[in-house]
Amino acid sequence: MAIRFLLNGEWRSEDRVPASTTVLDWLRGTARLTGTKEGCAEGDCGACTIAVARPRRGALRYEAVNSCLMLVPQLDGCAVTTVEGLAGPDGALHPVQAALVEADATQCGFCTPGFAMAMFAYAQGGEPAEEPIIHEALAGNLCRCTGYRPIVEACRKIAGLPDSAAQIAPDLQGVQAGMDYRCGDQAYFAPRSLAEIADLRAQYPDAVVLAGGTDLGLLASKERKSFPVTISTAQVAELQRVLVGRDGIEIGAAVTYTEALPHIEQHYPAFGEIIRRIGSRQIRNLGTIAGNIANASPIGDTIPCLMALEASVTLYAKAGSRSMPVEDFIIGYRKTALAPGEVIASVHIPLPRPSQQFVAYKLSKRFDQDISTVIAAFSLSLAGGGVKALRAAFGGMAAKSGRAKHVEAAVTGKPWNAESLKDIDALMAKDFSPMSDQRGTASYRLRAAANLVRRLQFETGDQSAPARVEAL
Numbered sequence: 498m499a500i501r502f503l504l505n506g507e508w509r510s511e512d513r514v515p516a517s518t519t520v521l522d523w524l525r526g527t528a529r530l531t532g533t534k535e536g537c538a539e540g541d542c543g544a545c546t547i548a549v550a551r552p553r554r555g556a557l558r559y560e561a562v563n564s565c566l567m568l569v570p571q572l573d574g575c576a577v578t579t580v581e582g583l584a585g586p587d588g589a590l591h592p593v594q595a596a597l598v599e600a601d602a603t604q605c606g607f608c609t610p611g612f613a614m615a616m617f618a619y620a621q622g623g624e625p626a627e628e629p630i631i632h633e634a635l636a637g638n639l640c641r642c643t644g645y646r647p648i649v650e651a652c653r654k655i656a657g658l659p660d661s662a663a664q665i666a667p668d669l670q671g672v673q674a675g676m677d678y679r680c681g682d683q684a685y686f687a688p689r690s691l692a693e694i695a696d697l698r699a700q701y702p703d704a705v706v707l708a709g710g711t712d713l714g715l716l717a718s719k720e721r722k723s724f725p726v727t728i729s730t731a732q733v734a735e736l737q738r739v740l741v742g743r744d745g746i747e748i749g750a751a752v753t754y755t756e757a758l759p760h761i762e763q764h765y766p767a768f769g770e771i772i773r774r775i776g777s778r779q780i781r782n783l784g785t786i787a788g789n790i791a792n793a794s795p796i797g798d799t800i801p802c803l804m805a806l807e808a809s810v811t812l813y814a815k816a817g818s819r820s821m822p823v824e825d826f827i828i829g830y831r832k833t834a835l836a837p838g839e840v841i842a843s844v845h846i847p848l849p850r851p852s853q854q855f856v857a858y859k860l861s862k863r864f865d866q867d868i869s870t871v872i873a874a875f876s877l878s879l880a881g882g883g884v885k886a887l888r889a890a891f892g893g894m895a896a897k898s899g900r901a902k903h904v905e906a907a908v909t910g911k912p913w914n915a916e917s918l919k920d921i922d923a924l925m926a927k928d929f930s931p932m933s934d935q936r937g938t939a940s941y942r943l944r945a946a947a948n949l950v951r952r953l954q955f956e957t958g959d960q961s962a963p964a965r966v967e968a969l
């Protein structure tokens with residue numbers, strides 16, 4: 498089978514592209530569309546941003562993605578717009594381009610195509626021209642010379658453009674995405690059901706399971722590795738679902754952060770805030786919670802949140818499915834309890850209980866587009882001025898995310914005030930022995946984690962005796 502997609506309005510059918518080729522390399526090297534730039538090749542700078550419309554659960558809208566992290570077969574059945582596709586056939590500038598010109602929002606121009614495409618996707622999303630939203634829409638793009646004020650100004654002018662995905666929807670309707678693609682010694686499967694995934698997992702035990710590719714794409718982009726066999730979860734309808742029931746939110750393994758966000762933030766606004774700080778829109782439009790958990794990074798942002806919320810993960814294999822708490826699934830540094838042949842099918846987050854408060858804090862060197870130094874997530878239930886229950890989970894404090902069980906035990910059943918936290922530093926040191934790295938020293942991490950508990954108490958408890966925050 499060939500990879501079929503619309504590129505700037507023209508159908509492409511590609512059958513000679515090795516499956517691990519990044520979209521960026523293909524655009525620049527094969528399609529000779531060199532407007533899309535390579536800055537960092539690791540999802541940080543946004544110079545490679547393109548807009549992709551993927552038919553998802555009956556909906557179609559353009560989203561900004563990093564072409565450096567996406568593999569060409571991921572485009573099957575999609576519509577792609579690059580900066581070359583913006584201007585009209587007569588050369589008339591697209592409103593996004595005109596706005597950039599009018600606002601003097603470009604100097605060397607290297608970042609400009611990426612900004613233009615991030616703006617193109619933002620403008621069609623129906624979002625208002627509010628400063629925080631514009632900043633969020635542009636947080637995945639870096640400019641080293643113009644500065645951001647004129648770019649933000651240009652972006653403000655183009656809010657609310659008509660949704661051009663509607664025009665291409667009929668073209669994509671007949672296309673049956675999902676494929677069995679081979680080129681040379683690389684194969685890429687995009688099955689359409691969980692049962693097919695399980696069959697393929699059994700047939701190719703060493704295959705790579707690909708969700709959004711925001712972690713795996715780095716291997717292809719930065720390390721120039723290729724994957725002999727890739728199994729994508731993206732086309733499996735069962736995995737694209739978010740089900741909200743009386744007992745919780747079930748998030749399929751192929752649901753992106755962007756898709757999961759409204760469901761999560763409705764019940765847990767603080768978890769929503771954490772998700773909004775995962776990478777950039779480009780990353781969140783592809784990345785998944787399942788990928789974050791499977792990656793089992795000690796600084797994966799969703800893992801402490803899921804641990805604090807007593808979330809569980811459902812695993813699926815040919816022999817059947819099983820569920821376990823996320824806390825038990827993460828067994829070590831980048832190690833999980835996933836057995837050979839299994840895939841993550843979904844993540845289940847219980848709905849909040851009446852007295853439960855959920856609070857999460859991310860500490861990183863930059864606010865946007867940065868990995869956590871320490872991430873803390875707390876599920877707290879108070880009764881009569883005291884702590885009925887606390888689950889406190891941390892990332893960045895050990896080889897794997899985990900709970901601060903000494904801290905939890907020390908405050909449970911006690912009044913929730915500054916006095917009850919007098920031993921917090923010692924307790925934190927009993928729970929964790931963090932390492933020092935370029936993001937922070939071990940002592941910074943311990944002090945910061947203890948201070949986050951103090952902050953939690955200050956924000957949720959008796960404020961008449963404010964918690965003393967230790968200077969860092």
Ligand SMILES: Cc1cc2nc3c(=O)[nH]c(=O)nc-3n(C[C@H](O)[C@H](O)[C@H](O)COP(=O)(O)OP(=O)(O)OC[C@H]3O[C@@H](n4cnc5c(N)ncnc54)[C@H](O)[C@@H]3O)c2cc1C
Pocket residue numbers: 539540541705706707708709710711712713714715730750774775776777780783784785786787788789790791792796797798799835839840841842866867868869
């Ligand atoms: C620029 C940049 C910024 C980032 N910022 C953050 C951040 O702020 N916070 C953060 O936590 N992370 C961050 N990340 C990391 C990454 O975006 C997340 O870990 C993301 O959740 C990965 O999801 P994915 O769908 O892209 O996974 P993929 O890259 O597709 O896969 C990741 C791993 O999960 C496995 N996997 C995927 N789906 C399944 C499944 N269903 N069953 C079994 N295994 C599976 C894959 O085999 C692979 O090992 C960032 C990454 C980049 C490039």
Ligand code: FES
Pocket residue numbers: 534535536537538539540541542543544545546563564565566
């Ligand atoms: S090249 Fe920098 S984000 Fe892709």
Ligand code: FES
Pocket residue numbers: 602603604605606607608609639640641642643
């Ligand atoms: S205009 Fe030069 S990097 Fe932005």
